[in-house]
Amino acid sequence: xSVTAPAYLSALRGVVWREALRFLxxxxxxxxxxxxxxxxxxxxxxxxxxxLGLSIIPPYQTYITYDIYIAPGLVAMIQLFNGMQSSxxxxxxxxxxxxxxxxxxxxxxxFLLLARLSGGVFVSxxxxxxxxxxxxxxxxxxxxxxxxxVFPALVLSGLMLGALGMLLSSTVKQLENFAGVMNFVIFPMxxxxxxxxxxxxxxxxSLALYQVCSWNPFTHAVELIRFALYGELNGQAFxxxxxxxxxxxxxxxxxxxPSKGLQPRGGRG
Amino acid sequence: MSKASRKTAKSGAxxxxxxxxxxxxxxxxxxxxxxxxxxxxxxxxxxPGRFTGLLGPNGAGKTTLFALITRLLxxxxxxxxxxxxxxxxxxxxxxxxxxIVFQQPTLDLDLTVGQNLAYFASLHGLSGTARDHAIARxxxxxxxxxxxxxxxxxxxxxxxxxxxxxxxxxxxxxxxILDEPTVGLDVxxxxxxxxxxxxxxxxxxxxxLWATHLIDEIEAGDDIVLLHRGRxxxxxxxxxxxxxxxxxxxxxxxxxxxxxxxx
Numbered sequence: 001x002s003v004t005a006p007a008y009l010s011a012l013r014g015v016v017w018r019e020a021l022r023f024l025x026x027x028x029x030x031x032x033x034x035x036x037x038x039x040x041x042x043x044x045x046x047x048x049x050x051x052l053g054l055s056i057i058p059p060y061q062t063y064i065t066y067d068i069y070i071a072p073g074l075v076a077m078i079q080l081f082n083g084m085q086s087s088x089x090x091x092x093x094x095x096x097x098x099x100x101x102x103x104x105x106x107x108x109x110x111f112l113l114l115a116r117l118s119g120g121v122f123v124s125x126x127x128x129x130x131x132x133x134x135x136x137x138x139x140x141x142x143x144x145x146x147x148x149x150v151f152p153a154l155v156l157s158g159l160m161l162g163a164l165g166m167l168l169s170s171t172v173k174q175l176e177n178f179a180g181v182m183n184f185v186i187f188p189m190x191x192x193x194x195x196x197x198x199x200x201x202x203x204x205x206s207l208a209l210y211q212v213c214s215w216n217p218f219t220h221a222v223e224l225i226r227f228a229l230y231g232e233l234n235g236q237a238f239x240x241x242x243x244x245x246x247x248x249x250x251x252x253x254x255x256x257x258p259s260k261g262l263q264p265r266g267g268r269g
Numbered sequence: 270m271s272k273a274s275r276k277t278a279k280s281g282a283x284x285x286x287x288x289x290x291x292x293x294x295x296x297x298x299x300x301x302x303x304x305x306x307x308x309x310x311x312x313x314x315x316x317p318g319r320f321t322g323l324l325g326p327n328g329a330g331k332t333t334l335f336a337l338i339t340r341l342l343x344x345x346x347x348x349x350x351x352x353x354x355x356x357x358x359x360x361x362x363x364x365x366x367x368x369i370v371f372q373q374p375t376l377d378l379d380l381t382v383g384q385n386l387a388y389f390a391s392l393h394g395l396s397g398t399a400r401d402h403a404i405a406r407x408x409x410x411x412x413x414x415x416x417x418x419x420x421x422x423x424x425x426x427x428x429x430x431x432x433x434x435x436x437x438x439x440x441x442x443x444x445x446i447l448d449e450p451t452v453g454l455d456v457x458x459x460x461x462x463x464x465x466x467x468x469x470x471x472x473x474x475x476x477x478l479w480a481t482h483l484i485d486e487i488e489a490g491d492d493i494v495l496l497h498r499g500r501x502x503x504x505x506x507x508x509x510x511x512x513x514x515x516x517x518x519x520x521x522x523x524x525x526x527x528x529x530x531x532x
Contacts, residue, residue, distance in 0.1 A: 004394070006394065006396075007393075007394035010391045010392075010394050010395065010396045011391055011392050011394070013391060013396075014387070014388050014390070014391020014392055015388075015391070015392075017388070017391070018377070018380070018384075018388045021380065021384060022377070022379060022380070025379055025380075026379070097371055097373040097374060097375035098375050098376070098377055100339070100341060100371055100373075100375055101375050101389060101392070102392065103340075103341060104339045104340065104341065104361075104364055104367075104369055105361070105364070105392035105393065106361050106362050106363070106364040106365035106393065107361055107362075107392070108360065108361055109361060
């Protein structure tokens with residue numbers, strides 16, 4: 001079989017289909033993915049609504065309530081968790097051997113990894129839209145047309161966070177080691193970002209923390225989504241998220257290069 | 270003298286095949302894990318229509334060799350050709366004629382048999398009716414046609430192996446490589462799978478490379494490559510090896526060859 005465009009398309013479709021199928025068959029995973037941001041939205045945001053005053057900052061045209069402010073951050077959080085979940089499943093696949101089935105397909109490894117990444121992004125977008133729909137139905141005042149304009153931002157931020165997860169999965173040799181990585185990546189990335197508080201408020205309390213948040217690519221994923229929800233493009237966030245995506249992807253492809261040795265488990269028989 | 274026969278003469282063995290080009294050719298292959306040499310100057314050929322047993326005790330380097338042939342690792346030295354295509358030059362595209370059954374189970378337990386096969390088919394460019402026909406055909410051949418809708422999780426070890434063999438044949442490969450595929454199976458399942466793969470070589474003209482340390486899986490007319498401590502210590506047909514070593518049977522030859530060079 002020569003490797004033609006339909007062969008690439010067939011593989012991409014197959015990998016995305018498998019990821020979607022696995023996700024839909026794991027109902028508890030879907031439930032967990034939804035409960036986490038909804039708890040933040042309906043409990044955390046409700047509590048902070050009175051305590052936290054927000055000035056008018058772009059892209060908002062007027063004063064907004066806190067639940068509106070954190071909604072984009074929670075969408076990004078869904079994608080962050082999904083990116084890490086996806087990488088966890090890559091470690092699982094590698095341990096269980098099914099990763100070998102993917103990596104021994106007669107297609108370039110960069111493409112196979114990109115296809116795997118796309119599958120994860122597809123699942124994360126499904127979750128993000130489910131969350132946005134629930135938030136909207138429960139009265140979080142988000143623009144309806146923003147559901148359309150946010151799509152490209154979700155794709156790019158999903159790719160960036162998925163590529164980061166993929167890179168992490170390449171460095172983790174065993175499933176048991178992954179919990180530590182999750183703690184050292186997810187929580188610092190989420191809390192040191194503009195997901196929960198605007199950067200100007202962070203700057204007021206700590207300049208050092210502000211610098212950390214400004215360098216955090218997750219901050220820019222949040223801002224990309226926030227602006228896109230209002231039909232606007234945050235150019236700086238776009239460039240940083242795109243650059244971070246390419247960097248993480250290239251590093252992941254390099255890390256999964258066979259000459260670096262994806263060692264077979266189960267001895268050297 | 271053909272290239273294939275030159276190689277054979279050099280290695281001191283004569284595979285029982287025709288003058289056709291080898292389906293799989295390995296020459297001068299070496300690989301190390303850091304300072305530890307896992308394979309050292311390994312050369313052999315697998316001919317179309319032949320069942321070639323890659324024999325060796327645990328730790329001989331069989332799994333490393335499989336990882337190199339499937340491009341999960343890249344060799345330090347040497348050359349691998351699949352259907353006359355150099356793996357190092359052609360890259361992953363050269364894997365197209367290869368059907369692979371790994372030692373470790375690689376099916377997705379949460380998907381059905383049919384979904385697992387459909388996923389694999391998509392990776393090999395099969396879709397639509399061609400894919401559905403291939404899945405039905407190969408499952409039927411493995412006597413698993415009625416199990417297509419069942420989750421892999423509910424299948425026993427023998428049936429899972431059958432599904433993996435059916436999957437490896439979906440894209441109609443010319444070379445089938447299997448890394449200790451009968452490990453952990455009961456005797457009837459093992460015998461059925463061994464017989465089926467022999468029939469695949471005989472009837473479909475597949476070149477089969479079957480890694481094992483179980484001598485009873487090899488038939489007298491099979492080719493064998495005996496690997497020990499990362500080196501090929503003997504090759505030829507099973508009968509030739511027994512005759513050359515003066516052993517009473519292949520098991521005896523195996524014991525002798527792997528013992529006499531042990532410390």
